[in-house]
Amino acid sequence: MRARLLEATVDCLVERGFAGTTTTLVSERAGVSRGAQLHHFPTKNDLVVAAVEHVTMVRADELRAAVAGVPSGERRTRQVLQVLADHVTSPAFTAALELWVAARTDPTLLAAVAPLEKRVGRETHRLTVEALGADEEVPGIRELVQATLDLVRGLGLADTVTDDRRRRARILDRWAEVLDERLGVAG
Numbered sequence: 001m002r003a004r005l006l007e008a009t010v011d012c013l014v015e016r017g018f019a020g021t022t023t024t025l026v027s028e029r030a031g032v033s034r035g036a037q038l039h040h041f042p043t044k045n046d047l048v049v050a051a052v053e054h055v056t057m058v059r060a061d062e063l064r065a066a067v068a069g070v071p072s073g074e075r076r077t078r079q080v081l082q083v084l085a086d087h088v089t090s091p092a093f094t095a096a097l098e099l100w101v102a103a104r105t106d107p108t109l110l111a112a113v114a115p116l117e118k119r120v121g122r123e124t125h126r127l128t129v130e131a132l133g134a135d136e137e138v139p140g141i142r143e144l145v146q147a148t149l150d151l152v153r154g155l156g157l158a159d160t161v162t163d164d165r166r167r168r169a170r171i172l173d174r175w176a177e178v179l180d181e182r183l184g185v186a187g
Contacts, residue, residue, distance in 0.1 A: 002040050004031065006054040006055070008027075010055050023047060060123055067130070078172065
């Protein structure tokens with residue numbers, strides 16, 4: 001039942017946004033009584049934070065698996081960038097984005113979301129360093145990796161309002177060249 005509530009919440013966030021996600025709608029969508037929903041999640045914020053944390057952990061597992069599946073060799077950097085771009089253009093990212101925007105003006109929600117975002121950010125950074133074979137002991141490389149993550153996150157944000165695949169592909173092609181040059185990748 002808990003899993004159904006979490007999945008229904010994420011679906012509602014993606015389809016209706018934070019403001020349009022209600023506990024009543026989530027209960028109906030999950031096929032559970034309102035009382036059962038309240039037993040597991042007494043407030044909307046409890047429900048939404050739990051749902052985004054759940055989907056974030058699932059996304060982290062998926063990201064780890066996708067990065068592990070990128071073959072070594074020519075164009076690896078570009079393939080890693082594609083994995084990251086797919087990560088930030090997923091419905092789960094859209095749900096998380098809805099939560100971030102809502103948390104901006106809701107101190108209670110922000111207190112729950114900020115530590116989660118910090119943890120996810122650190123893990124994503126670590127995975128990206130590993131996937132790119134980046135040596136953060138080299139001056140400027142840590143910032144380059146973070147700029148990469150900021151770039152793909154921005155591309156993910158742009159994708160929420162328009163189909164941005166073509167432009168995103170061109171940007172990622174060029175950024176892969178920049179990374180390969182700066183990271184000293186042959187090929």
